[in-house]
Amino acid sequence: MLRVALIGSTGYTALEVARLLTAHRGAELTVATSRSDEGKPLAEIHPSLAGRCDIALSQFEPDEIAKQADVAMCCLPHGASAQSVKDLVDAGMRVVDFSADFRLSSVELYEHWYGVKHPWPERVGNVVYGMPEFFAEQIATADVVANPGCYPTSAIMPLAPLVKAGLVDCQDIIVDSKSGVSGAGRSPKLGTLYCEANEQIAAYAIASHRHGPEMQDLIHRISGQSVEVLFTPHLTPMDRGILSTIYVRPTVAAGQTPVDIQAKMMDKLRETYADEPFIHVVDHLPSTKHVAMTNHVQMTVRVSGTEEAPGRAVIVCAIDNLTKGASGAAIQNMNVMFGLDPSEGL
């Protein structure tokens, strides 16, 4: 039985890890840390675990944790996370890091977008990005895995194969994403109060959200192509889920109609993900509800315009932001790291 430590246990991604582990046959939660709630039962912080999990919260002591667990799920905020990851690795553990601290390719990019000095710059650029659909081999042997961001997952999954195959104009990509409110975390803030977020949809951080450069960086890493992404996130009145509506210009050969182009793009995606248990290229228009509370991804393509003048392709991709967009991906990564069935517990 693989023993799992949860580092930073009070947020929604931590709860989602705990929830998923209750159904996992090859791993169990043995440690859960919290700076603020040491000593309390984890189930007091998350009442849905009542009667289902009897772990008490402990302080973050890497050497102690390393005795009780094989792998750490590090759910700390960026900046704080990198140092803890280092401490856990130094104590001999393997770590899945939920923060953005090791996702980007360069320290410069990181420090520009996150506005903090990186605590472990040596490792930036040589930590694998935790998307087993593209990096399973490196994940299998990694000491640290940078678990992907939620919005980036919904954009990279459909875009990277199309960019790599040369099917879209790399300089003209718009990602219009709609996220459930859990993406904003569990700290009390005015903007995520029920009566502020309910019955409303709003854009935020237009062209300035940190997940934009993450999309660009990773699509580049996977496809070898530099891309320009204009990214607009929206807060949507629902608990979970991300729907990304992505506008691209297809590269069109003479005589190709929208139907031809659409088929070509769908084929490329189907071929890419043929053996992936969680990625589904579907004919219908996906909705967040179709994938809620699962690790599954649904995506499709529509091409606009007329036979004579094909227009933009509109790609729609739906994920659950807390599962495939965070904790489900982390469990999937853990499974790959430790040679378990990649779908176990998911």
Added chain:
Amino acid sequence: MLRVALIGSTGYTALEVARLLTAHRGAELTVATSRSDEGKPLAEIHPSLAGRCDIALSQFEPDEIAKQADVAMCCLPHGASAQSVKDLVDAGMRVVDFSADFRLSSVELYEHWYGVKHPWPERVGNVVYGMPEFFAEQIATADVVANPGCYPTSAIMPLAPLVKAGLVDCQDIIVDSKSGVSGAGRSPKLGTLYCEANEQIAAYAIASHRHGPEMQDLIHRISGQSVEVLFTPHLTPMDRGILSTIYVRPTVAAGQTPVDIQAKMMDKLRETYADEPFIHVVDHLPSTKHVAMTNHVQMTVRVSGTEEAPGRAVIVCAIDNLTKGASGAAIQNMNVMFGLDPSEGL
């Protein structure tokens, strides 16, 4: 034009006052105070007012306010409110107080339930309760009006006339209320975060909520009867509205069937509210949606049991907690205080 001052402007009841005043023909907002956001435009705190209200927030200075306004809507928390009300009255203003500070009949009852020393005990017990359906005459000349609590409004309106008419057992009343989340205020707290309150309903403060004694006290004041109320509030995933499902034992004369009893109770309510513009005794089962964003109240009665053995009566009453349950009632009170049409702006 009546000039209105808003005291404590950042919460939902303050916004609701400002919203209602934009449509009021006889009153206008001239002052809005805030301790924390002095100098900012009110519309920055409440973006729905953008382009519709150009007042800037000021400090609480009673003498200054008295020069610029005729009446104060005091939206401060209990304890803090009583002192400000006193200061405003001393400065010569008339005040509608949204807090619970002057609602109860005795200082003892207040200090027992609110756990604070009352700052102006002399006035407790001689401030009119702002329910014009029962106290219009006193409201018309009052310097201070204690604006009713939201839950009490939904219980007192149907219960008081029935208790007064001797139609129900005074010692066996259960009020099971369901409130939208705005009732919990606009301060960021874990329990009112979207992802905590959405997709859930939960009871809280069972048999220990402060609105229980307020119901008992006011039903007594209106009907002359002592009553025992068991009150359970629930947080319900919606912005606005209170639905109270009230269980009472009808006093049954020999030979009366459930149909007879129901008719008698409905008749009494219809007769009581025949001339009231906002109170509607309806045949259908009311829902919060039927009264959302209005000052209207809908109520009905159903009597259970068989012809031979009539059972309990179930009363259902729906209000909007921010309008008739707070700011709408306050505007109605203001209209009565200043001799305007009681329905103006509502």
Added chain:
Amino acid sequence: MLRVALIGSTGYTALEVARLLTAHRGAELTVATSRSDEGKPLAEIHPSLAGRCDIALSQFEPDEIAKQADVAMCCLPHGASAQSVKDLVDAGMRVVDFSADFRLSSVELYEHWYGVKHPWPERVGNVVYGMPEFFAEQIATADVVANPGCYPTSAIMPLAPLVKAGLVDCQDIIVDSKSGVSGAGRSPKLGTLYCEANEQIAAYAIASHRHGPEMQDLIHRISGQSVEVLFTPHLTPMDRGILSTIYVRPTVAAGQTPVDIQAKMMDKLRETYADEPFIHVVDHLPSTKHVAMTNHVQMTVRVSGTEEAPGRAVIVCAIDNLTKGASGAAIQNMNVMFGLDPSEGL
């Protein structure tokens, strides 16, 4: 591998069965029938199953089904269900029936409340009620199991042990329940449109809902006591979940305080469910969110009144109406019927 047939596949309970079976290690879906959508993939009716379930819908032919499946999950409406259950049993299958057709103890009671002639009256009164917490032994060998109603589950679980132990007044029980909208089914109706059900809570079928007599009948069957239940269901703006707030009069011995009574009731419940994996007697106030998408039940008790005059007990019980209130209970029953781990897949 146990082979499962889904009879009537287009509703929410059918989807929930299919969802739960995707994670079940000992059972798999082999047949799914539908009168209206024969030939279509099940995943077209329920797009969340895309890529996860490749069964096509077939007609209801009992002998064919019996060749391909060991157990049938019959998700048909009452009235229609009894005949199909009979046909399946005649073809040699074991059946979990989701309808109300075999839940009640007598044909008279059934025909009075459901207003239809019962198609298989011989079996009424000798089909086990599918609540393994009370009837596991009979379920283990049953050919037909009457899967419990959703509201009754939330009321019987806390009430039956307390009634049986003589801790409450049997003639004075009020069940005020709040259900998510999925309980109303998937057929398009005005009242369950998003814009009708959203942002509203409303009572319906006061003292006339069919689940009232089911509660009375089953509490009697479990406890041996006749009880009188006044039941009020409410439609609540959420997908899933039932919260029942239950008002009872405790039987009070001389000198007992509310604290004593509460402890006694909690102890009785804890003792009853000590070995049950899904029933949790908790100290906090349960909410529907704590049990959403799970087969778990959370319940607690609060006793009102003063030391001198203890008042009513308020019991709160939360379940997921589609899981423990329907399809999860059905899987649990199936597990017991076929000797699998009762918690498997749940």
Added chain:
Amino acid sequence: MLRVALIGSTGYTALEVARLLTAHRGAELTVATSRSDEGKPLAEIHPSLAGRCDIALSQFEPDEIAKQADVAMCCLPHGASAQSVKDLVDAGMRVVDFSADFRLSSVELYEHWYGVKHPWPERVGNVVYGMPEFFAEQIATADVVANPGCYPTSAIMPLAPLVKAGLVDCQDIIVDSKSGVSGAGRSPKLGTLYCEANEQIAAYAIASHRHGPEMQDLIHRISGQSVEVLFTPHLTPMDRGILSTIYVRPTVAAGQTPVDIQAKMMDKLRETYADEPFIHVVDHLPSTKHVAMTNHVQMTVRVSGTEEAPGRAVIVCAIDNLTKGASGAAIQNMNVMFGLDPSEGL
């Protein structure tokens, strides 16, 4: 007092007309027709009107209606509407038509997109579009006004002035709109059931929604420029509101930075709408909640890219789909038609 007839009274736009008229000082509802519910009180169809409106539903008889009303609000579906509008005009009435029947410039365009023969083709192309911000003079004397579509309102208001001023590339406009569920109407359909639409967001009718050509047609009519719009609507889990996120390429002069371009676009919008009571060009990012239940529009502009390489402009515009997107605009049109204050009742 202007007398108003409601033609087709059972839907959400009809209810919104009735709601707004209860607060209108210069107009009152005198007739309400319904084919399916003749004789019933309007308040039985819309229980929120209980005690506030005592009109009974009548059949559609144009000559009778013309005796009792001065203006008709025609809330019928497209196709059916045109004939009724003709009948009402023939009977001597002035009409605000909520359908799409008279919005487009040509019969060809209409019949291509709506797939029906137009019943009154002579009038197509010479009915004024009911957007008083651009066509007040013609509305003032019109016999028929084509009330704008909801999505088009949210796109035309910000785009038309910018296109007219030559500030954006006319051939590269993407409108990504998110609408509340009330936009889909009140007829029971699977897709708008609560449990289908709640907790989900989904795109629909990508590049094939009828409001796309309406946007193109009207922007052309207002600005004189042909434009190409790629339009994607999304169903969003809320009752009311449309948020349109609009991607355009600004026309950039040498040396202009994103800040310069943004200022220029904002200035043009502010200048255009300086005297309009309902159109607000704001600095913050608008949300649907800021305009819910009002006739107000909030819009803003953000320009992406770097100083050296300015990118696309992202325009965000929020309206209430039932008020400014339908019934509020209709009341505004009626006010202009009859010489009342354009803001009366809004």
